[in-house]
Amino acid sequence: GESVGLHLPTLSVQEGDNSIINCAYSNSASDYFIWYKQESGKGPQFIIDIRSNMDKRQGQRVTVLLNKTVKHLSLQIAATQPGDSAVYFCAENRNQAGTALIFGKGTTLSVSS
Amino acid sequence: NAGVMQNPRHLVRRRGQEARLRCSPMKGHSHVYWYRQLPEEGLKFMVYLQKENIIDESGMPKERFSAEFPKEGPSILRIQQVVRGDSAAYFCASSPLEFEGEAFFGQGTRLTVV
Numbered sequence: 569g570e571s572v573g574l575h576l577p578t579l580s581v582q583e584g585d586n587s588i589i590n591c592a593y594s595n596s597a598s599d600y601f602i603w604y605k606q607e608s609g610k611g612p613q614f615i616i617d618i619r620s621n622m623d624k625r626q627g628q629r630v631t632v633l634l635n636k637t638v639k640h641l642s643l644q645i646a647a648t649q650p651g652d653s654a655v656y657f658c659a660e661n662r663n664q665a666g667t668a669l670i671f672g673k674g675t676t677l678s679v680s681s
Numbered sequence: 682n683a684g685v686m687q688n689p690r691h692l693v694r695r696r697g698q699e700a701r702l703r704c705s706p707m708k709g710h711s712h713v714y715w716y717r718q719l720p721e722e723g724l725k726f727m728v729y730l731q732k733e734n735i736i737d738e739s740g741m742p743k744e745r746f747s748a749e750f751p752k753e754g755p756s757i758l759r760i761q762q763v764v765r766g767d768s769a770a771y772f773c774a775s776s777p778l779e780f781e782g783e784a785f786f787g788q789g790t791r792l793t794v795v
Contacts, residue, residue, distance in 0.1 A: 602783060611685075611772050611786035612724065657723055668714045668737065669774075669784060671723040 580678045587645040589675045591658035594639060600661035602669065603632060603643045607654045615643070615656075645677075653679045683708070685775050686755075687787035694763045694794050702758040702790045706775030713756045714784060715748060718770045730756060763794045 581587050593601070599620040604612035618625045618632045625632050631644040641658050655676050659669040686705040694700050706713050711732055716724040726740040730750035741748065750756040760767055770791045774784040
């Protein structure tokens with residue numbers, strides 16, 4: 569079954585608001601996490617990553633928070649823009665040799681003007 | 682530096698035909714991963730390959746599906762005797778090392794079985 573999942577399948581926000589997308593994972597051995605953005609008809613695009621020895625990492629307008637105690641990951645998007653509308657996936661690397669990233673189901677972010 | 686190239690972008694096959702999906706990784710990348718995505722679903726891992734080696738095929742269906750990554754040329758995902766349930770988007774990703782850092786995805790091949 570799914571071990572990486574997101575709390576909400578959809579999120580609707582107004583342009584300019586901050587967005588928070590959540591993800592729960594179940595494998596305590598996972599040591600590397602990535603957020604991907606997928607626009608309609610396109611492949612997933614890397615947004616930001618974080619290793620398990622960190623609890624926060626910031627990029628341009630995005631911040632990823634990692635809470636290993638409760639196995640929770642979040643993506644915060646500041647000043648959300650219409651171009652941010654997409655499906656967002658979290659993915660984990662289970663720190664096992666030869667394994668690939670495991671993806672959750674995704675959250676669809678809709679930004680209205 | 683071209684990204685991960687997948688072709689064809691769209692592929693239509695009749696039930697029982699074979700589908701061949703190609704993936705050229707980014708230059709310098711020797712690790713290739715294939716994922717399948719059903720509508721409204723996340724990406725499901727299928728297979729992980731390095732040049733001439735299958736490292737992990739735990740996500741591949743036991744029958745009709747095969748993958749290769751030859752010494753020269755693209756990685757190929759082959760689906761024999763396709764059925765309607767094979768209709769999906771198939772994505773390829775590549776990375777320079779064994780998932781050290783991000784994996785770059787191609788635009789996908791959308792397979793439709795009619």
